[in-house]
Amino acid sequence: MNDSRAAPDQAERDRALDVGRSFIVQAPAGSGKTELLIQRYLALLARVDRPEEIAAITFTIKAAAEMRQRVLAALRAARSEPRPQAVQDARTWDLARAALERDVARGWNLEEGADRLKVQTIDALCASLTRQMPVLSRFGGQPEVIEDATALFAEAARNLLASLDGQSPEEAAHVERLLRHLDNDTVAAGKLIAAMLARRDQWLRTLKRNTDRASLEAALEEVRRAAVDEMLEAWPPGVDIPQLDVDGWIARAAAWTTTAKTWRKDGGAPAAIRNDELLEALLGVKSLPPASYSQDQWDALEAMIALAPLAIRELQLVFAKHGKADFTEFALRALQALDAADGPTDLLLVLDYRIRHILVDEFQDTSHTQFRLLELLTSGWEPGDGRTLFLVGDPMQSIYRFREAEVGLFLQARQEGIGHVALDAVTLSANFRSQAGLVDWVNEAFARVMPGAGDVRTGAVPYSPSQAIHAAEGESVSIHDFYEGDGAGQAARVVELAREAMRAPGRRPGEPASVAILVRNRMHLLEVIPKLREANVPYRAVEIESLGRSPAVRDLLALTRALSHPADRVAWLAVLRAPWCALTLADLLVLAPGEEPVTVWQAANDGPRIERLSAQGRARLERARGILGPALERRGRGSLREIVEAAWLALGGPACVEDETQLQEAETYLDHLEAQEESGSLADLAEFEESLAKLFAPPDLASPECLQVMTIHKAKGLEFDTVIVPGLSGKSGHDDRSLFLWMETAEQSLLLAPIQAAGGKKEAIYELVRRLDGKKAGHEMGRLLYVAATRARSRLHLLGEAKRDDKGLAKAPAKGSLLAKLWPAVAGAFRGEAQAPAAGDGARTVAPAQQARLRRLDIGRYRVAPPPAVAWIAPADPELGEPIEFSWVGDTARRVGGVVHRWLQRIAEEEARGWNRARVEKQRDAIRHELASRGVAASQIEDASARVVAALAGALEDPRGKWLLGPQANARNEYRISALVEGVRRDLVIDRVFEDLAGTWIVDYKTGSHEGADLEGFLAEEQTRYRPQLERYVLALGKPEARRGLYFPLLKGWREWTS
Amino acid sequence: MLTPNRRLAQVLAREFHAAQACKGLKSWETADVLPWEAFLGRLWDDALFSGEAAGLPLLLAPSQEQALWEEVLRGSRYAKELFALAPAAAQCREAWALAQAWRIPLDARRIPDEDGKAFLEWSAHYERHTREARQVEGARLPDVLVALLEREDLRKPATLVLHGFDLPTPQMREFLAALGQSGCEIVETAPAAHKVQAARVEASDPRMEMEHAARWARARLAAACEAGRSVRIGVVVPDLGKARRAVQRTFAAVMQPGLPLAAAPTPLPFNVSLGAALDEHALVADALLLVDLCGPRIAFEHASRLLRSPFIAGAGEELHARARLDAHWRRHCAPEVTLDSLLRQCKAPTAPPVPIFVDRFRRLADFRKASLFEAQPASQWARAFSDALRVVGFPGERALDSNEQQTLEKWHELLAELAGLERVVPKMGYHAARGRLRQLARDTIFQPKAADVPIQVMGVLESAGQEFDHLWVMGLNDDAWPLPARPNPFIPVAAQRAAGIPQADPAACLELDRRLTQRWLASSPEVVVSHVRMRKEAELSPSALIASLPATRIEDLGIDRVASLREAIRATGFVEAIEDGRAPAVKDLARKGGTGLFKDQAACPFRAFAARRLRSEGLEAPRPGLDARDRGTLVHEVLAAVWNRLGSLARLLEQGEAQLDELLAECAEAAVARMKARHPDALSGRYAALERERLVRLARDWLAVERARPGFTVARTEDERQVTFGGVTVTARLDRRDALAAGGDVVIDYKTGACKTAAWMGSRMDEPQLPMYALGGEDAAQVVAVAFAQVRTGEMRFKGVSRVANLVTRDVGTIDKDRKGRDLYRGWPELLQAWRSELDRIGAAFAAGDARVDPKSVTQSCGLCEQHALCRIDEKTPFGAAQAEGDADE
């Protein structure tokens, strides 16, 4: 953006900085959207009373951090750097300067208290709202966020199905109907319900509307009608249109067309209408459902509608039970809270500031829930009251439908505004990223790929062209054509292209060329990655290879499983087969005979068996046993991660991995294990194992690779010099069915379709809704291509595979692939002239050289000298009391003892003056109270206080007690001293020290009680027990000649001795 | 001397002791240093024994206070709607304490919002309740004590030194003023002011930051020890709660890299000031689960954990038997189980014997029936729970180590605390009592005692007022420092701000943290502050509070690079590769199992070796209801029973509608009953009825297919025979064999999933069962057709191959009509011949010990295989084995 010329769309950019108005900005790829956002943010900062009044919402945490950094950087630059030359930069500098003045004037101190810049993700915003509104959000206490709640959805689904045998006959009947519809397959039903719960924010909204049969069927009729009308639009002018109702048209369409989707030769369709467009429309009409639900369908649907809220209820119970909730829950609760709050007034009280300006980035990926949130946050806003919305996004880059993004909302907001806020539309067109050749190609191609007109309902977004800032430079776009079955050829080409591109100089001065291979889904890399490895091309795969497939992680997982469960045979055998132990097949056979009821570990410790191992095997097993045995013994001590990691290290795990990447993966695995384990074990091993499939090692940022491999989704927001997109003809593996589908008709009524009965025929209504949904998906595919293509700065390679017809010419690809979408723009490049592909049936196999290979650590040469520990002198261990035998009786006794102790201390302090039984009796209330405060159960207070009174009164009447508690010379009570005893410091509290004629007395009260006969024996035992303690006192006081005494007020016992 | 927290009090006391010891004293009077709360507690305790006792309110322990707030919330109109009550109650407690400490009047004028209104309602209730019951909690204790300060018989210190109080609350100020008036001298210390060398360093990410700090601490410690100096090193970690484990791990690895290889643990020179919640300790977690087990049901995984717990009687002795019992349970249990159903499972003849376990848990079952259901006072519950634990021999025979010893004591204290709740909650039921106990365990942060070590790792608050020789403060990024404001949600922020609560106001937070930062920078001769460049994917900047300090490179801190154990291991390891694809030949060629052996061998020789010879199998997951295999079995059984009764097509055709229905119903009933015997938990009342209904429906639909066939009689159902190929003998099971009226037999296998005849074609066939049966007997010559009977709603049909057309149905055609077979075989005899030689080849390969990792197709064969870890397939295919399970876009 370092250009001193103004951008061609400068006027639009300037307009967007009018802080008095609300805008929705369409910002195509490379148009410098973030800069504009920041400029707007700075412009607003210069106007607001408190920085918190501006809420900026980003799509990811990363984006939030970046935006905040850039705002701060702009402020810093405005303070300490001169005004730059380039137009955009200067503009930013000016705005930052004004913001800075405001900052100083208001004493915000933004650069120090950056937290006051409210730039956050929608999730964070929802969490902060619900946190401040515990009652309104109905959360009470904020649960912990759980990113992947799959297991909780499954649990809720299970609970819902369990109501089949529950209390409520009504619920049971619904579950029964649902199960019957699904062939009584609880597993499938559970999955469907769980999937439905994951997407609840979408249908919750819809199910709040009319779901009675009549309105749903009315909607159905509307959709049927619309399909016929749409077909009629394609009807050639001048040809008579038969007057038919919908069912009549369905019959007619059936008559005119064949099941093979062609015109029926003798079907009677007028020749004048026989064109492809109409054929397709007629086929659509033919497959329209009847006007009403069948009884079975309706039964099922009704059950689903009834069960939906019950499923939600179960989910909330499950969330509450685990104290966790997903982001969706937070969003829903935030909506609920805002809905309930009394508009902006309450919000002001809650937040302590008014949100006066909202900026939203990536608005094309907004969901209904987020849209609603904006509506609520802006409720009460009036036009011209100084509050503004600023929505930025590129509907052409909306690719997150699977995450509920609804690009239609962008279009809707542009047309109708949000709530009461009208939005001015701004469209940017300058492209600061790509060379002109690329921009021109994209302009031309995507004008054809993307639909001509926008449509809110189907998410159709028309193309909006860009103007390149950078001049053309050499070649820009190449299409590489391949033909069916030549995956290998394509993969080879990808590698070739990548190498070539990496050799070229980078387009950014001083940087090597950046190259990316982008794919629609990981599957499309099946052949590319092995080729890259074969060719030794260094690359960095971003979230491509899941952790669960890493050999290092597999070994760690086996170790985890084995140490968690002695009877997990595969895991134990795998631990013994892993490179660190690597028993041969023959040795494994010795250890794992089929029949005996023993675990592998027992067998591995069984002498006779060990005898039968090979010498090598014995040595190896011996070594492993020395590590695994103690590890198994450690169960329940410390964290599982610690135990596993220590065993892994001791076995030599790090020496067994093939490369550094795997070490990184191992580290990620261990961290994940630590995060998942609960109190030293994994709650559910199977679940844990599944979670690994969704986990990826973080890309090693230190590695200098300039070739990156990732999905197009991951590449969003990034740019590269060269972009290679292989596998254009691949299909998405995505085809999950949901319990019911829904759609909004043009008239905004709701249509619902239940899933087809298990094994039954495809349900026409369900398929109809799916087809319409397919339209949305089709539009999104075009956008996905756009995202891929616009990542490139200078060079773009597109690779696809077409089928050939009998003449060897390329056929137009079937729907569903990116290539099909792109076909209008690239068909010319597919001439069908490629060479015949190498044969192969596509099954992936293991290379023969690998089939029998066993990697093993050479234990003969394996010697680890651990790095030295730090040298220091450890202090003595802290003193632990001796273990107390726990019993309930003992507990109350201890408290009684405590209270007696305290009273004796006080009486002694008062030298027992004025103390006698009567006075003790008077304290009974106080004593009860004291006992209660110390936690004596209500039922025992009477008894306990009686014992206290008896003990105290007894002591006062006992001559020994009188002597002990009465006036004495140099008396100290509760005497606290510290002393070095055998070099270790001890803090001591001596109950009583005094002097009399006999010399110094050191006395401790012992409030132990004793029931039963041999009192003397008990006292003798006590003396032995406490002798060391008193000796310590003596030592500390440095009075070896002192007399030691133990007084037992509850027993009126006494023991004394000297050294 | 008073400090704001316990930590600082300990540190000061230690310093005092060290000074005394330095003077050469042998003993001295202990310094009286204690935290503020403890001081109040002492005054209150003194008051209790001062003759005032009867007039004093009862001081609620925090757990009692919490329970009381919960009771209040539970009794209110909001109770039903709230997602989580206990944490809300905790926040109310906090709000209440804030209101007391900062003197915020609780009236509706100041607190007009919805959340505030709820709080007002609750706090009014709480206030009334405590007033009537004459109770008071810590938050109001200073106010209670102020009234007593004038009294002569209350002991008061002559001098009070305050250390490290940055921001006294109004309540505290009032109290101190009153204390001063009563004759106590109050002195405040000045904060330390070292001449400081401060360095600011940037680490690449949090992991590296932690490691640098640990290495730095090691270097400083080593230097001091070498010089014979004692040293105090502080490391401050904001958000220590989250980072605790990482700190522990990283510091241990840096201080003593060889620890994992050491035979016995040795003391480490650092201490982390924060412990884990009590329920994170395995001993307590298992005790809590045992309490859960006394309830009506428990999650299977929890029961499984208990079975394998080292903390119950017989854990060591029965370790392996219990593990195997668990594997057994997993095959038969539902995701939720009861104690009784588990005990019933133990009785199964196939269940590994665990006499100690059964004995103990049977007694537990009796105990729970006898004493665990009535509502009773908390102390009774505490007793009952502890008795229940005793019944199962908790904490087991393994000698407790010092940590466990202390944890056990803490657990006992916890039970006592539970008992104490009866003061605020008179009676509770089992669920409530269990819930309280769990919550108490969660809320109790527990840390085993530690020695006085030179390196202290602590949170921000604990660092206040401490001095060190070296201090490192990490995590000072601009998004974490200054700490974001975090106002209590129950009092409007504006009111909190007005009252001066710093946590409620960004500006005050900034001010407070600026002051803290300055304290750090003056608290020791060397101070290092650090921040990270990246956290996850986000790029970050240093906190502006430290940004002005000169940036220092980590290399310039004078720290030696200590190799990690991992690196040392990686550097020493030599890995060789050997050939090991062939196991010793099979000695016992007559195998116990079925044709699955051939199926496995065909799919992947290693799989056959692992599954059939090593009996390598994983653990199953308990499942709700029936899985696909069980459901298939049911269908098989019903159809077998039906044909056993009917015997021939003619009989089927004779049946009247009603008659047939009755027959089907009986067969379904019998099949379901048998299944129920195997999985008692899986087929509950209504579900069983539904399942019967489904079976009847399926069978009826299927019989419609059979009706269209040319005449046949059913010769055999569920037939078993020994078959031998390539020398290996296995048992081949067949669902059915029909004798056709037209002559010849057809062998039939029921399939409830989708199936294809392609599974028989070509080398390494996917489904060898039917060919093996067909070819394996003397009657092989009579077989004129093989067919799958695909019994699936909506797709009911036979699929197969026959010698000549139309022997079974139109769907079973000759080989030249078969999609895949027509390219491979010319005619029926050739097909049979090919089958035989292929099966012989497979059998011979198994017999010879072929165990190469050679899956027919990595994508398919490995997809459902459980041997991944053992065969090491991921090492052999560059791009993960089963990765191909279609994942969607993105």
Ligand code: SF4
């Ligand atoms: S995972 Fe694949 S390679 Fe390994 S044993 Fe199973 S089928 Fe064979």
